[in-house]
Amino acid sequence: MTILSRFLWLATVLMFATGAAQPVQAFNLPAGAKLRAEERDDAGRATIATERFNGEAVPSIVAEGQIVRQAWKVDGTSQTSFQILLGLRDQLIQDGFDILFQCQSVSCGGYDFRFGVGHFKAPDMFVDLGDYHYLSARKEGQLTSVLVSRSKEAAFIEVLQLNPEDSAASKAPAISAQTAVRIPSSGPIGALLENNGRTVLDGLSFATGSSELTDGNVPVLNELATYLNRNPEREIILVGHTDAEGSLAGNVTLSRKRATAVMNSLIQQYEVNPAQLSAEGVGFLMPLTPNLTAEGREMNRRVEAVLISTD
Known part of the structure; x- marks a missing residue:
């Protein structure tokens, strides 16, 4: 010391x-x-x-x-x-x-x-x-x-x-x-990332067992891309999540594919610098809500953005 x-x-x-x-x-x-x-x-x-x-x-x-x-x-x-x-x-x-x-x-x-x-x-x-x-x-x-x-x-x-x-x-x-109170996902995405460190990317939709986005035009991705393009020093990890149907290993792979699909969309459709993005998946280990209902499982099929910049 x-x-x-x-x-x-x-x-x-x-x-x-x-x-x-x-x-x-x-x-x-x-x-x-x-x-x-x-x-x-x-x-x-x-x-x-x-x-x-x-x-x-x-x-x-x-x-x-x-x-x-x-x-x-x-x-x-x-x-x-x-x-x-x-x-x-x-x-x-x-x-x-x-x-x-x-x-x-x-x-x-x-x-x-x-x-x-x-x-x-x-x-x-x-x-x-x-x-x-x-x-x-x-x-x-x-x-x-x-x-x-x-x-x-x-x-x-x-x-x-x-x-x-x-x-x-x-x-x-x-x-x-x-x-502790859960972090809300409403509000400007830049403020949520810089104040809370992470946010759910609302509006993304995945069918059970699929890594394909069901809608190619997602406002939250446009908002996230705008934030990243205006702040080129910022880096985020996109973390994929699934519902609890299927094995853990399979869902971890699927959740990573979902995060990667979002990352590719940000790069290809919104021209975000690939150096600002990475993708990971945690399967069904971090649910937002119980998987006992169709509505709950749909909520748990999501991708979150986590700010990892240190400067």
Whole structure:
């Protein structure tokens, strides 16, 4: 850990150590860690995930107290995101914290979980939707969560730390059950991507078992193409989804083909730069609604756009 990063952590500790309150947890971060963003609140509210995405929301608790949120970037590290998380996890355990929940991208619930947690956005905090790790921990009234991911060149760490306003042992912070609200898909597509990180591409229609778009003239693709053509530095992943009819392997392949069909339409019909686009598929693992009705299955046959730019 560099002198600068250690100093910034200690400065945060001193700012928030008032009276008998315990200081926030000070991590030894990987060498070269640089603070990219920080927010502090003496009397704030923070949400901590306690379970994986359950199909509708991320089960969480909310606590009130002194809050520190920080985003760190570690350039040039050879450590994987999992190795970084394990190092921070060991430090928490050694300091007496109990681990409430830990997961990696797939077991967390993919991008639905990622967009239900975390506070900072790119370029301060980059999250690879296929390679991120999360944990939450508690020590008496103190709560901590850590989100770790990496790009090809750097690792990114987001830390949330909360101390109760009154840290006396006999009084725990006010904690109540809370679940994250699903991200709406209405509104200008550029604003949805830059504020929420993703959006459902409404108006696309796929028949069961087919990767062919049933309508070649889709307003949302025109809107998305306009946004991308006006912002050539932006990149997105198109993520395909299916209903639950058929095998998982077959549906993952089909969902990828659907995302690819949308990508090809954007390139061929709307002249979007191919370098701004990629396509993936997750099958029926991330439904918007139960597959018990024809209407539900139609809703689940969709493609979403996920913004992956870090600058």
